[in-house]
Amino acid sequence: MKTKKEFAFFVKGLREIRQISPGYMLYYAFAVFFQTIRPYVNLFLSARIINGIIRGESFQRLLTLALITVAANFLIEVIVYAFNHKLSLERDKFVKRYHMRMSMKMTHMSYAALEDPETHRLKQKVRETRNLTGGILDLPGQLQKLIGSLLDIIFSVSMTVTLFFTPGVGSTSFLRLLTSPWFSVIVCGFILFNVFLGMVSKTALTRKTQAVFTDGADFNRVYEYYIGNYLLDYKNGKDIRIYDQESVIQSEYSGLLEQVKKLIGRIYRSQLFLSTITTVTGVVLNFIIYLYIGLKALFGAFAAGNIVQYIGSITRFSSGMAGFAAQLVTLRENTFALQTYFQFMELPEEEKTGSLTEHTDLSKINSIEFENVSFAYPGTSQNVLRSINLKVEGGQKIAIVGANGSGKTTLIKLLCRLYSPAEGTIRINGTDIQAYDTETYSKLLTVTFQDFKLFSFRLGQNIAGETEYDSDKAAKALELVGFDERLAELKDGLETFLNRDFDAQGVELSGGEAQKVALARALYKNTPLVILDEPTSALDPIAEYEIYSRFNQIAQNRTVIFISHRLSSCRFCDKIAVFDNGEILQYGSHQELVKDRDGKYYELWNAQAQYYT
Numbered sequence: 104m105k106t107k108k109e110f111a112f113f114v115k116g117l118r119e120i121r122q123i124s125p126g127y128m129l130y131y132a133f134a135v136f137f138q139t140i141r142p143y144v145n146l147f148l149s150a151r152i153i154n155g156i157i158r159g160e161s162f163q164r165l166l167t168l169a170l171i172t173v174a175a176n177f178l179i180e181v182i183v184y185a186f187n188h189k190l191s192l193e194r195d196k197f198v199k200r201y202h203m204r205m206s207m208k209m210t211h212m213s214y215a216a217l218e219d220p221e222t223h224r225l226k227q228k229v230r231e232t233r234n235l236t237g238g239i240l241d242l243p244g245q246l247q248k249l250i251g252s253l254l255d256i257i258f259s260v261s262m263t264v265t266l267f268f269t270p271g272v273g274s275t276s277f278l279r280l281l282t283s284p285w286f287s288v289i290v291c292g293f294i295l296f297n298v299f300l301g302m303v304s305k306t307a308l309t310r311k312t313q314a315v316f317t318d319g320a321d322f323n324r325v326y327e328y329y330i331g332n333y334l335l336d337y338k339n340g341k342d343i344r345i346y347d348q349e350s351v352i353q354s355e356y357s358g359l360l361e362q363v364k365k366l367i368g369r370i371y372r373s374q375l376f377l378s379t380i381t382t383v384t385g386v387v388l389n390f391i392i393y394l395y396i397g398l399k400a401l402f403g404a405f406a407a408g409n410i411v412q413y414i415g416s417i418t419r420f421s422s423g424m425a426g427f428a429a430q431l432v433t434l435r436e437n438t439f440a441l442q443t444y445f446q447f448m449e450l451p452e453e454e455k456t457g458s459l460t461e462h463t464d465l466s467k468i469n470s471i472e473f474e475n476v477s478f479a480y481p482g483t484s485q486n487v488l489r490s491i492n493l494k495v496e497g498g499q500k501i502a503i504v505g506a507n508g509s510g511k512t513t514l515i516k517l518l519c520r521l522y523s524p525a526e527g528t529i530r531i532n533g534t535d536i537q538a539y540d541t542e543t544y545s546k547l548l549t550v551t552f553q554d555f556k557l558f559s560f561r562l563g564q565n566i567a568g569e570t571e572y573d574s575d576k577a578a579k580a581l582e583l584v585g586f587d588e589r590l591a592e593l594k595d596g597l598e599t600f601l602n603r604d605f606d607a608q609g610v611e612l613s614g615g616e617a618q619k620v621a622l623a624r625a626l627y628k629n630t631p632l633v634i635l636d637e638p639t640s641a642l643d644p645i646a647e648y649e650i651y652s653r654f655n656q657i658a659q660n661r662t663v664i665f666i667s668h669r670l671s672s673c674r675f676c677d678k679i680a681v682f683d684n685g686e687i688l689q690y691g692s693h694q695e696l697v698k699d700r701d702g703k704y705y706e707l708w709n710a711q712a713q714y715y716t
């Protein structure tokens with residue numbers, strides 16, 4: 104990436120941090136200032152005390168200096184502690200808000216983006232790059248270190264400059280040489296060379312470490328997915344045991360672990376090599392610098408106490424420069440993670456829908472109409488729905504049947520506005536559904552998808568979709584779907600937790616029981632339109648029969664559209680739409696359709712009937 108582009112992402116990252124937690128960076132700035140200044144205050148004051156002792160200054164003055172040193176340290180310590188404490192609280196808040204922001208993005212992005220496999224790859228990449236170089240989460244810390252190093256450079260330079268400009272006492276030729284500008288330049292050159300070596304070795308090591316982590320990405324992926332999540336999730340326990348998945352995961356993991364050990368070995372070898380070089384050169388160069396400082400002090404250029412100040416400052420200058428260079432590399436490498444993060448965060452949001460609001464009466468459905476509706480999934484060219492024309496009267500019960508992949512669920516997704524038709528119009532009560540505003544539309548319908556999800560919260564909360572709920576209404580809904588006996592068995596009734604994620608006493612529902620709860624949830628919302636995708640697929644034949652025999656009581660005067668593979672259940676419906684390959688082949692009542700002996704419905708009906716008769 105070009106430096107300019109990298110810088111743009113860095114700035115964008117800082118803006119994002121300000122959005123997530125305003126003021127967060129400010130705590131970092133204060134903390135780093137006081138943390139960095141502390142050693143210089145000590146160096147400066149120690150030099151004054153030593154000089155005072157050498158010059159034989161009064162005890163009172165020395166005592167005052169000592170007290171100032173103690174007080175300054177205490178004060179800085181208190182300030183640093185307070186800022187660090189506040190910072191750790193703020194960091195906690197920041198991390199939580201960051202994760203919330205990612206989750207909210209998943210909730211608010213358009214459904215097309217949500218279903219797109221690219222989105223999941225991108226989300227995974229955000230996590231991987233963040234683990235690798237820190238991403239948004241580590242950006243404040245990285246910037247803090249950069250500023251810390253910069254302050255180190257500024258403070259140390261300002262405390263070292265006098266070293267080169269204070270002349271010694273006397274005028275021997277050696278002293279003249281020692282205090283000549285050229286000699287100062289040479290010594291500065293030595294210092295800078297030493298610093299340069301430190302910078303090179305630190306940046307090389309940072310790069311190497313990052314490269315090793317990049318090569319180890321496979322290991323992290325397997326570790327995070329299988330060891331960190333899969334093996335820990337009790338719901339996977341059955342498959343893990345029966346298919347001995349653990350040994351497969353373990354052997355895959357051990358293989359990768361060996362590779363990682365080799366990669367880490369690479370870092371250690373580089374570290375050993377680089378630190379040997381910098382230590383040897385550092386010792387030689389430090390010897391020259393110390394000699395220079397010592398000789399100048401000997402010739403009376405400054406008091407011996409300043410030796411402490413100069414040596415301390417020069418050492419910090421070296422580490423400051425090395426830190427600064429390494430931090431620049433770290434920040435630079437992190438920009439890729441920032442770019443990935445922004446790519447994810449900028450995925451298209453839910454499309455803006457119309458603005459017809461509450462005033463539009465959607466409490467009753469008069470008609471639902473599909474007119475010439477065609478649709479292809481984004482990124483694909485094949486129409487999975489082709490010129491669908493269908494009219495449903497308010498209060499009717501409609502079944503949609505057809506082979507897998509014939510487009511039934513896609514039709515429902517369009518009706519729920521998860522996708523928009525590529526061609527044609529869907530109307531409810533004569534108005535294009537895209538014209539209704541989101542909230543008004545959400546009060547119109549409930550859907551139970553085949554892959555419905557129940558939360559590991561209380562049963563009543565699951566049914567109401569709210570923390571506070573109407574117990575009578577929830578119990579009534581459960582009774583309608585035949586869950587009343589099971590409810591009576593539950594010690595805590597509607598307050599029982601589903602699953603055991605949050606409560607050891609939680610109840611594990613069977614597939615059929617969960618389906619009944621999902622069905623009750625659809626009834627609780629009491630919307631004029633209920634859409635059910637295979638609502639009884641997990642029920643035993645008796646429970647299924649019970650539900651359908653009470654179908655009219657359950658559905659009441661609502662309009663119901665349901666997808667089913669069991670044609671026996673469609674007999675309860677007013678009309679049946681037979682789907683095939685994205686088209687409606689037949690539309691009519693069971694009696695009408697079963698009479699057409701050449702029709703698809705007759706074929707499907709007979710194919711299933713032989714198992715039931």
Ligand code: ADP
Nearest residue numbers: 218480483487506507508509510511512513514
């Ligand atoms: P049905 O509900 O009748 O089994 P669907 O409506 O789920 O069928 O699917 C119709 C066709 O659309 C199938 O060929 C399926 O593979 C395809 N399809 C479903 N969802 C997606 C998607 N998110 N992206 C691309 N193709 C899809």
